[in-house]
Amino acid sequence: MTIANAVKAPDPAKGETEATQRWSRITYWPLAVAAAVFLVTYTVHVVGEVQGDWSILTTAIIAMIWLMFIGEYLVKLRLSDPRRVWFRAHKFELLLALIPALRPVRLLDAVTRLPQFTRTAGNSIRARLLTYGVGSALLLVWYISLLVLQAERGAPGATIDSFGDAVWWAFCTVTTVGYGDLVPVTISGRCAAVVLMVGGVVLVGLVVATISSWVVERASRGHEDEMPASRADVKALTVQLQAAAARVARERSGDSGQDQP
Template sequence: MSVRPASERLRSWEHLTEWPMAAAALLFLAAYAWEVLADLHGTRRLYAEVVMDVVWALFAVDYAARLYLAPERGRWFLHHLLDLAAVLLPVLRPLRLLRLIALVSVLHRGPGTALRGRITTYTAGSVLLLVLVSALAVLDTERKAPGASITTFEDACWWSLATVSTVGYGDLSPLTTTGRGIATVLMVAGVALIGVVTATLASWVVSLVTEENAEEEAATRAQVAALSAQVAALSAQVTALQEELVVSGRPPAPEPSRRS
């Protein structure tokens, strides 16, 4: 009985756990949002914490299994630091939902366009998710701090959007160390977002120009080919007429003299 290579076993595991882990991430996000928005206490808070702990355990088992199945564990570890962060940092666990976005087929006109579509989808999905999770996290951190300005979910969403867009009106700002750490992540994500959007737009414009040039070149080549065919046909007709004149014994018509 043949043993499957480690890379194939890893792909099989990832394919098997893709949707269950995405559902677990959604469950974690729902429990976390319920705990923060409802400001749970007592038994209901305990229920939410148990749900998040179970989801965390699922992420830990999945990460350990994929690390074990990886053919080159050191290289796999370095290329999956975000997955490690999703296990170690609870607030990042919902980012596992981004794996769902990879399943969406968009813009299938060609490999380049499909790649730009995936990049756009990843960027939009990750930013929206980051804004939502950051709003929940900063609200959970700030609303009980003395002198806090972020005390409602609406304020938290407004602050999160203003921060990730690098606008930063200054009307709302975190006071705690954790809140400022969240703000730092949001600002870095905003700068990265601008870079991705700019690069994607530039790539789209270049592809349009390239396609237009390719169409013009194709039209020019078609015109040249048509003219070449016409010239070849005329040459064949002239040759045939000359042969007919030679066969009939009539000399071909003299070429008109060129005046100097």
């Protein structure tokens, strides 16, 4: 996958211009790498409990990358036309600027462009949904684990005091198992838990629905005659019939012209 095809052509209806798309192509991969560095640095900062100069260094890296995301968003907003339309159509861009940990989700787009995922339209859609669903769920679990660990570690009555405990709790929560052996006690930890609960329900439901769709397709193979026709099938058949009727009409018109003296 090249940088050129990582960004789509501009859509004037969304306020996009050639300048905004050119800027997106330039910053697509550098910011994706910066987001990965952000996540690694934040992981080291929280799990390693860095102190002194190392804490200052990791905090500075996190702050600089955050500013990079905000600056990239402001530049695209400045290059858009009209800006109000672009702002309304790109709310997710604002979310990425405010939450840099979400930027690695863009890396999943590279995986979905592999030839194995584009053999058929149905497989392509399912592969993209499954990749985004599983990848987003893992990123959500990882990031929320860090947030909860940072909030709970050292708090009175806290049971989550290691990264292993935080990851275990996050997986139990996102899969709706909820053993109850580990529970956040701080306000910020519980707020992060709410985000994980809501995101987990959505992402797990997406993955289950995608797998169910694949199972249904596999089970229906060999029974194509029993499957109901879709609107696309009816439309394609109508177009073929109209083309055939027009061809027959032209042939008859030609035969009538040849028969005239």
